[in-house]
Amino acid sequence: MNPHLDDLVQTPIPTRHGEFILHYYSNTIDDKEHIALVKGDVANQENIPVRIHSECFTGDVLGSRRCDCGEQLAMAMQMISEAKSGVLIYLRQEGRGIGLLKKLQAYNLQDQGLDTVDANIQLGHLADEREYSVAALILESLQVKSIQLITNNPKKIDALEELGIHVVKRIPIEVTAHKDNLDYLKTKAKKMAHILFEPKK
Numbered sequence: 073m074n075p076h077l078d079d080l081v082q083t084p085i086p087t088r089h090g091e092f093i094l095h096y097y098s099n100t101i102d103d104k105e106h107i108a109l110v111k112g113d114v115a116n117q118e119n120i121p122v123r124i125h126s127e128c129f130t131g132d133v134l135g136s137r138r139c140d141c142g143e144q145l146a147m148a149m150q151m152i153s154e155a156k157s158g159v160l161i162y163l164r165q166e167g168r169g170i171g172l173l174k175k176l177q178a179y180n181l182q183d184q185g186l187d188t189v190d191a192n193i194q195l196g197h198l199a200d201e202r203e204y205s206v207a208a209l210i211l212e213s214l215q216v217k218s219i220q221l222i223t224n225n226p227k228k229i230d231a232l233e234e235l236g237i238h239v240v241k242r243i244p245i246e247v248t249a250h251k252d253n254l255d256y257l258k259t260k261a262k263k264m265a266h267i268l269f270e271p272k273k
């Protein structure tokens with residue numbers, strides 16, 4: 073059977089970044105609770121600003137300074153709420169797909185000197201185990217025609233295009249680096265091809 077997704081509930085959520093309609097999905101690919109926050113009218117529209125955010129409990133909920141996730145989440149919500157319309161997809165792919173337990177173990181390895189990539193490998197995982205077919209199904213379900221992807225990660229764009237999503241352009245989302253996340257961000261730029269620390273045009 074082809075992968076399938078159901079949009080089970082839509083409800084308005086007022087946030088400090090404005091009001092969004094939250095969509096709650098069930099799907100046949102995994103048993104996770106994937107969410108989309110939608111601003112404005114996106115059906116049959118081109119060039120919709122879209123953020124595909126991967127869950128990071130430590131960054132998103134606790135405000136951990138080890139990574140840039142929490143700040144990126146707030147920044148993306150703000151960007152979308154300032155646009156006419158947009159979508160934030162919150163994918164439950166904690167720890168780049170290895171889950172919270174393994175990510176926390178990876179943090180301890182990073183404190184012993186490994187970087188974020190080698191820590192995953194030491195734990196028997198790939199550097200990045202994420203997969204975006206649920207995101208593609210959500211965009212299809214919202215009938216979005218083409219997107220501007222809010223990301224620093226070119227591999228995310230490639231993955232979406234392979235799934236048939238038309239990415240018209242990339243919108244950067246770079247947070248200010250500080251001492252707790254600088255090495256981590258440098259590793260993302262050097263080993264994971266993230267577009268970071270580029271001179272501003």
Ligand SMILES: Nc1nc2c(ncn2[C@@H]2O[C@H](COP(=O)(O)OP(=O)(O)OP(=O)(O)O)[C@@H](O)[C@H]2O)c(=O)[nH]1
Pocket residue numbers: 124125126127128129139140141144165166167168169170174175178179188192222223224225228245260266
């Ligand atoms: N395994 C692992 N996962 C991490 C680590 N730090 C953050 N994450 C996870 O990384 C995911 C976010 O991926 P990032 O590499 O920050 O960014 P991205 O989504 O690829 O790219 P952007 O769209 O530019 O944000 C979230 O699921 C976090 O939980 C880490 O050190 N190890």
Ligand SMILES: [Zn+2]
Pocket residue numbers: 128130131132139140141142
């Ligand atoms: Zn994070």
